[in-house]
Amino acid sequence: MTITSSVEAEVLAGLAAPGDYDIPWQQSGECRRQVKEGIRDVKEIMRLFYPTRHSTPADILVAKGMCEVCPVRDECHDWAHETREPNGIFGGETQEERRLQRSAARRAYKGKD
Numbered sequence: 827m828t829i830t831s832s833v834e835a836e837v838l839a840g841l842a843a844p845g846d847y848d849i850p851w852q853q854s855g856e857c858r859r860q861v862k863e864g865i866r867d868v869k870e871i872m873r874l875f876y877p878t879r880h881s882t883p884a885d886i887l888v889a890k891g892m893c894e895v896c897p898v899r900d901e902c903h904d905w906a907h908e909t910r911e912p913n914g915i916f917g918g919e920t921q922e923e924r925r926l927q928r929s930a931a932r933r934a935y936k937g938k939d
């Protein structure tokens with residue numbers, strides 16, 4: 827794959843953890859591997875991993891399928907929860923799924939009072 831712009835290069839560098847480019851496990855992500863090996867381009871990865879109202883359920887399943895086989899899925903999953911990443915699919919979960927888990931945890935915690 828040829829990286830055609832500095833924006834694409836920055837996106838590629840940040841895949842799996844936008845805004846924090848120095849996390850070692852990112853280098854081993856399946857999403858990044860697919861870009862590095864030319865299986866998908868950066869724009870397609872971004873479209874799949876950052877769902878919008880135009881995304882289809884199939885798009886989300888494709889992204890989740892990559893996470894399913896990813897060797898750093900646990901690290902990615904935990905990172906997204908620890909940083910409260912507001913957007914995107916990480917560790918096989920959408921932002922909505924992370925939000926629902928946080929809500930459930932808050933309700934469970936309040937129930938212990």
Ligand code: SF4
Nearest residue numbers: 855857893896902917
């Ligand atoms: S778990 Fe998913 S989003 Fe995270 S690095 Fe792997 S493929 Fe990418």
